[in-house]
Amino acid sequence: xxxxxxxxxxxxxxxxxxxxxxxxxxxxxxxxxxxxxxxxxxxxxxxxxxxxxxxxxxxxxxxxxxxxxxxxxxxxxxxxxxxxxxxxxxxxxxxxxxxxxxxxxxxxxxxxxxxxxxxxxxxxxxxxxxxxxxxxxxxxxxxxxxxxxxxxxxxxxxxxxxxxxxxxxxxxxxxxxxxxxxxxxxxxx
Amino acid sequence: xxxxxxxxxxxxxxxxxxxxxxxxxxxxxxxxxxxxxxxxxxxxxxxxxxxxxxxxxxxxxxxxxxxxxxxxxxxxxxxxxxxxxxxxxxxxxxxxxxxxxxxxxxxxxxxxxxxxxxxxxxxxxxxxxxxxxxxxxxxxxxxxxxxxxxxxxxxxxxxxxxxxxxxxxxxxxxxxxxxxxxxxxxxxxxxxxxxxxxxxxxxxxxxxxxxxxxxxxxxxxxxxxxxxxxxxxxxxxxxxxxxxxxxxxxxxxxxxxxxxxxxxxxxxxxxxxxxxxxxxxxxxxxxxxxxxxxxxxxxxxxxxxxxxxxxxxxxxxxxxxxxxxxxxxxxxxxxxxxxxxxxxxxxxxxxxxxxxxxxxxxxxxxxxxxxxxxxxxxxxxxxxxxxxxxxxxxxxxxxxxxxxxxxxxxxxxxxxxxxxxxx
Numbered sequence: 001x002x003x004x005x006x007x008x009x010x011x012x013x014x015x016x017x018x019x020x021x022x023x024x025x026x027x028x029x030x031x032x033x034x035x036x037x038x039x040x041x042x043x044x045x046x047x048x049x050x051x052x053x054x055x056x057x058x059x060x061x062x063x064x065x066x067x068x069x070x071x072x073x074x075x076x077x078x079x080x081x082x083x084x085x086x087x088x089x090x091x092x093x094x095x096x097x098x099x100x101x102x103x104x105x106x107x108x109x110x111x112x113x114x115x116x117x118x119x120x121x122x123x124x125x126x127x128x129x130x131x132x133x134x135x136x137x138x139x140x141x142x143x144x145x146x147x148x149x150x151x152x153x154x155x156x157x158x159x160x161x162x163x164x165x166x167x168x169x170x171x172x173x174x175x176x177x178x179x180x181x182x183x184x185x186x187x188x189x
Numbered sequence: 190x191x192x193x194x195x196x197x198x199x200x201x202x203x204x205x206x207x208x209x210x211x212x213x214x215x216x217x218x219x220x221x222x223x224x225x226x227x228x229x230x231x232x233x234x235x236x237x238x239x240x241x242x243x244x245x246x247x248x249x250x251x252x253x254x255x256x257x258x259x260x261x262x263x264x265x266x267x268x269x270x271x272x273x274x275x276x277x278x279x280x281x282x283x284x285x286x287x288x289x290x291x292x293x294x295x296x297x298x299x300x301x302x303x304x305x306x307x308x309x310x311x312x313x314x315x316x317x318x319x320x321x322x323x324x325x326x327x328x329x330x331x332x333x334x335x336x337x338x339x340x341x342x343x344x345x346x347x348x349x350x351x352x353x354x355x356x357x358x359x360x361x362x363x364x365x366x367x368x369x370x371x372x373x374x375x376x377x378x379x380x381x382x383x384x385x386x387x388x389x390x391x392x393x394x395x396x397x398x399x400x401x402x403x404x405x406x407x408x409x410x411x412x413x414x415x416x417x418x419x420x421x422x423x424x425x426x427x428x429x430x431x432x433x434x435x436x437x438x439x440x441x442x443x444x445x446x447x448x449x450x451x452x453x454x455x456x457x458x459x460x461x462x463x464x465x466x467x468x469x470x471x472x473x474x475x476x477x478x479x480x481x482x483x484x485x486x487x488x489x490x491x492x493x494x495x496x497x498x499x500x501x502x503x504x505x506x507x508x509x510x511x512x513x514x515x516x517x518x519x520x521x522x523x524x525x526x527x528x529x530x531x532x533x534x535x536x537x538x539x540x541x542x543x544x545x546x547x548x549x550x551x552x553x554x555x556x557x558x559x560x561x562x563x564x565x566x567x568x569x570x571x572x573x574x575x576x577x578x579x580x581x582x583x584x585x586x587x588x589x590x591x592x593x594x595x596x597x598x599x600x601x602x603x604x605x606x607x608x609x610x611x612x
Binding site for chain 2: 052053054055081083084085086087091092094096104
């Protein structure tokens, strides 16, 4: 083994350990919750459209797998409408679906945090000592591209999952982060 | 398939199209509900149109826009108005953009108009000339859904038909349901090679055609599916009156799909497909009982200087169809270079044709193009020979084209000149 190879072998785990954790997961009362401190999705074209007074729908999907996403054991999809107050220059968010949640007067960072903080995935019945993988998909959809699907309060989870699987025009409108393997028992509660 | 089965199929398609068209028309509101856009609490101070002069809008629509001034901003209402402007101006996109007003609590709405909308069902006026079949002109003028036109077409059918046509169609539910009525009064003139094989079948005809076009699905801004269902009431003027060969009434149904990707400046692709069914039924008091199926599909792809067009089409006729409904391939669009009178002087009951065309841009709008056409026409219980041709020419993005086409045949080289324009 050369010195260069030895250095590479030693440095890789150190670099991985020092890399910022992009998807943070914790466990709270049989519910998985996430944080993405380094992800800024209110940016680029989405931000331009929000500044033009449009309201955008963001959909966030959490998928939990016990076999590196060959199968998914738990899944949740949440949808939010984000708009930007032209005069106050602050963001407002409305959650779509069953219970309508709302927040106003948010800064850009606070709005991003609000969306991610409200995503939750039930893990009741999932073995606590088995290795798990979690994936977070977030996409911003111009409602006309999703043909009203994202706004339909009666839309089924199955249709939303199928919709998440479809290709989207702009790659800058879609983000995916993964974490794993981890065990529920190892997570912060 | 029996007449009853066709009637049931027609009824089913009609009802499904109507229900789905109406349902999706009411549901096709892409903007978010008012209470989810924080700017809905502000008052509209002014509305501007960008991209086209406001005078292009109808008085009614302008008035409705003005009525929104002084009211709270409603995303839902502006989405509907944007949809109506899109339909009225036949543009691709109308996007509302909000700006701060002159004082707090007020906003300005700018409706940004861009792009031309695809028209999957409209047929433009055209002029065409083929050195073997002569001139074709199909010119129409219309206003507010109505149109009148003159046609002398020696290209599409086995006969040259000349006369007048008129019609009216009106859109409902954001253009998703479009009933119409069309009339044609035409005189027919048959080629000598046709008359050498049979007596003159008719001298002309009138067509009265009520139809409804549904748009059950409209995807991203340039993607549409349309279903057209109609009844063609056609009555021939025969050389020998009273021979019971005067009426050729048929159900005419067409399913179309078209999608356009990309932009003209950066590269654009178009996919289109169509299935057309005509059925002459005894129950419609038709003297001709037949079914005619025809499918067409194609891809236009362009990037930078390059442009590729692929298309394939074909179909079959069964039963006793008039000459009008038989296939006439070998014209300015199919098997270019071949003469339809040479391939099948009485038309064919089976046909298939394909085109591969490559173009390279010479100047801004002018392209040099080369093509290879292949296909065959034949009749039931017989075999058709495969015919090939190729050609070279120029065309412009405005619709003008000029080709020299050469059919592949042994012995002689007989170039055919094809030119024309869509406008």
